[in-house]
Amino acid sequence: MSTVRVRIAPSPSGFLHIGTAKVALFNWLYARQTGGAFILRLEDTDADRSTEEFAEAMCEGFRWLGIDWDEGPEFAGQPEKGALGPYRQSLRKELHRREAHRLLEEGKAYRCFCTKEELDAAREEAMREKRPPRYAGTCRNLSAEQIAAMGDRPFSIRFRVEPGETVIDDLIQGPVKVDNKEFDDFIILRPNGEPIFHLAVVVDDGTMKITHVIRGDDHLTNAARHVMLFDALGYARPKFAHLPMVLDEHGKKYSKRLHGANVLDWRDDGYLPETLVNYVALLGWTPVEEGRELFTREELVQAFDIDRLGKSAAKFDLKKLQWINGQHIRRLTPEELRDRVLPILHRAGLDTSGKTPEWLAHMAAACQEKIPTLNDIVAYTDFFFAEPSHYEEKAVKKQWDKPDAAERLEHISQTMASVEPWSAEAIKVAFEALAERTGNPLGHFVHPARLALTGKSVGPGLFELTELLGRDAVVERLGRAIAFIQHGMETQS
RNA sequence: GUCCCUAUCGUCUAGCCCGGCCUAGGACACCGCCCUUUCACGGCGGCGACACGGGUUCAAAUCCCGUUGGGGACGCCA
Numbered sequence: 030m031s032t033v034r035v036r037i038a039p040s041p042s043g044f045l046h047i048g049t050a051k052v053a054l055f056n057w058l059y060a061r062q063t064g065g066a067f068i069l070r071l072e073d074t075d076a077d078r079s080t081e082e083f084a085e086a087m088c089e090g091f092r093w094l095g096i097d098w099d100e101g102p103e104f105a106g107q108p109e110k111g112a113l114g115p116y117r118q119s120l121r122k123e124l125h126r127r128e129a130h131r132l133l134e135e136g137k138a139y140r141c142f143c144t145k146e147e148l149d150a151a152r153e154e155a156m157r158e159k160r161p162p163r164y165a166g167t168c169r170n171l172s173a174e175q176i177a178a179m180g181d182r183p184f185s186i187r188f189r190v191e192p193g194e195t196v197i198d199d200l201i202q203g204p205v206k207v208d209n210k211e212f213d214d215f216i217i218l219r220p221n222g223e224p225i226f227h228l229a230v231v232v233d234d235g236t237m238k239i240t241h242v243i244r245g246d247d248h249l250t251n252a253a254r255h256v257m258l259f260d261a262l263g264y265a266r267p268k269f270a271h272l273p274m275v276l277d278e279h280g281k282k283y284s285k286r287l288h289g290a291n292v293l294d295w296r297d298d299g300y301l302p303e304t305l306v307n308y309v310a311l312l313g314w315t316p317v318e319e320g321r322e323l324f325t326r327e328e329l330v331q332a333f334d335i336d337r338l339g340k341s342a343a344k345f346d347l348k349k350l351q352w353i354n355g356q357h358i359r360r361l362t363p364e365e366l367r368d369r370v371l372p373i374l375h376r377a378g379l380d381t382s383g384k385t386p387e388w389l390a391h392m393a394a395a396c397q398e399k400i401p402t403l404n405d406i407v408a409y410t411d412f413f414f415a416e417p418s419h420y421e422e423k424a425v426k427k428q429w430d431k432p433d434a435a436e437r438l439e440h441i442s443q444t445m446a447s448v449e450p451w452s453a454e455a456i457k458v459a460f461e462a463l464a465e466r467t468g469n470p471l472g473h474f475v476h477p478a479r480l481a482l483t484g485k486s487v488g489p490g491l492f493e494l495t496e497l498l499g500r501d502a503v504v505e506r507l508g509r510a511i512a513f514i515q516h517g518m519e520t521q522s
Numbered sequence: 523g524u525c526c527c528u529a530u531c532g533u534c535u536a537g538c539c540c541g542g543c544c545u546a547g548g549a550c551a552c553c554g555c556c557c558u559u560u561c562a563c564g565g566c567g568g569c570g571a572c573a574c575g576g577g578u579u580c581a582a583a584u585c586c587c588g589u590u591g592g593g594g595a596c597g598c599c600a
Contacts, residue, residue, distance in 0.1 A: 038600090039600095040599090040600050042599095042600080072600065074599095074600080075599065075600065077599095078599080078600085079600095141598095143598095144598095145597095145598055148597085148598075149597090149598095152596090152597080155523085155596095156523080158523080159523035159524090160523060160524080161523065161524040161525080161596065162523090162524095162596060162597090163524090163596070185598055199527095202526095202527065202528090203539090205526070205527075206526095207525070207526065208525080210525090211524070211525050211526085211595090211596080212525095212595095212596080213596080215596095215597090216597085216598055218598090219598045220598070221598085223598080225597090225598070225599090225600095226597095226599070226600050227600095229600090230600085245594095246527065246528090246593080246594070247593080247594050247595080248594085248595090248600095249526065249527060249594070249595080250525075250526055250527085250594065250595035250596075251594095251595070253526085253595095254595095271527080273527090273528080273593085274593070274594090276592090276593085278533085280592075282593080308534095311534065311535085311549095312534070313534090313535095315534090315535060315536065319536065319547080319548070320536090320547090320548050320549075321548095322534090322548090322549060322550090339534095339535075340527080340528065340529095341527090341528050341529065341592090341593095342528075342592080342593065343533085343534060343535090344533060344534080345533095345534095346532095346533050346534060346550070346551085348533080348550055348551050349533070349534065349549080349550045349551080350550095351550090352549085352550055352551090353550090355562085355563085359563080398561090398562055398563055399560095399561055399562045399563085400561095400562085401562085409561090424560095457559090460559080470559095471558095471559055472558095472559055472560085474559085475559035475560075476559070476560070478559090479559075479560060485560090486560060486561085487560050487561040487562090488560070488561070489560090489561085490559075490560085490561095491559055491560075492559080
């Protein structure tokens with residue numbers, strides 16, 4: 030029985046960010062690999078910015094990626110899971126408050142009567158004078174009499190940072206030593222009784238028995254504060270692993286407003302969830318098996334190794350993502366591909382109701398090796414569901430602007446009218462025979478035919494496409510194309 | 523300003539901890555060739571990096587120091 034307990038603790042103040050997804054994935058992989066528990070905790074203490082819609086959007090992102098949690102809040106009709114809840118930070122305030130007051134009683138924290146205005150002014154002044162903006166310690170050593178004299182003036186609670194050195198034994202960064210002099214006494218509870226992030230995370234991680242805190246390295250410095258709090262509160266210190274962040278293609282922080290910051294943007298763009306999972310996993314992790322880059326979610330669980338995490342930030346590379354997507358699309362069965370692509374076809378306004386599931390699976394198979402994203406299916410197959418609305422201009426010039434163009438299509442049409450059986454293989458043989466008989470290369474007939482049947486110059490293999498289209502449609506479309514060449518060339522713009 | 527983290531091809535990275543096997547390996551991208559009914563796929567080849575400067579050493583991508591670049595923390599945000 031594994032005792033590993035890890036968590037993802039997003040603040041529901043936006044969609045699921047690509048960086049959060051990375052952190053979640055590594056936590057999830059570690060949990061799944063060790064047989065431990067993966068916990069979702071919503072850090073919604075900032076009521077102004079946290080909304081239920083965001084919480085749902087975030088969960089939808091996780092669901093799409095296939096990152097499921099063993100313990101977490103109630104969501105979308107699902108009841109809360111787990112024995113150490115509640116899993117919304119906002120519902121744990123009472124506990125946070127109690128722990129803050131416990132520290133106060135134990136002398137590990139103290140009352141601070143400074144007002145926000147005073148503190149803000151002091152910080153600004155320090156910044157202006159290029160001094161480290163730290164709390165001056167005004168209320169650090171107030172006597173009982175002085176405190177009593179404050180009457181019922183509101184106060185915040187500050188953690189008392191003791192002199193010494195704090196060491197974070199980070200699984201990724203190695204031991205990180207920080208002199209406690211670098212930290213001032215930080216506030217853990219606001220005058221209104223609301224907990225501050227540092228207190229809330231530590232209390233929650235401590236009481237939820239988190240064993241490994243795997244998160245973004247923007248928290249590395251905070252980790253020292255957290256370690257001090259863990260110790261002061263008497264909780265077992267978790268192990269830490271601070272992951273490098275995900276940068277955009279220019280090497281900047283992946284801004285929320287950038288397309289792709291929301292993992293669901295990628296779904297909308299036609300990427301498979303397994304692609305995102307695979308790609309993000311490679312951002313900072315390399316398998317022992319050298320050269321291997323393609324993994325399913327399950328294979329990642331097997332291969333993942335927390336010791337092989339990199340230390341530096343990685344830029345997001347769309348081209349690599351596209352390549353991985355193509356690879357994963359090829360690994361789908363035709364039926365799986367069909368099922369994933371059908372909603373996209375429908376959204377594009379194509380009516381697939383006239384086709385059987387088997388036919389649609391064949392169609393999917395014909396495109397499988399060609400489409401970089403699921404969305405490309407539309408351009409590759411729309412002509413199956415509707416007559417080509419027009420012929421690609423450049424292709425018309427190249428293929429049909431020849432004296433014998435109509436004649437060639439006529440040959441093809443006659444051939445197609447009599448091929449038996451109506452199969453891609455037989456159609457291929459017929460085309461080859463036609464080419465040979467007339468002493469032409471195969472392309473001499475294939476290219477004009479493609480244009481006649483699809484209106485385009487690129488698409489699925491011609492013979493498969495021809496079979497799928499059916500003899501009647503093929504002969505009819507060839508006829509139209511011949512008519513177009515004979516009468517319509519000059520009217521086409 | 524102080525402190526912390528980080529730095530190998532354009533990009534993701536292997537190698538670094540335990541110096542020599544590194545004339546630095548792979549992948550994506552790019553270029554060329556081959557395959558080929560288009561587009562892809564696939565195959566072959568090419569281009570292409572140890573940020574800089576000092577040490578230590580017979581020997582440094584690998585160890586040490588500094589510089590520079592990037593990121594982060596220093597909030598009654600999370």
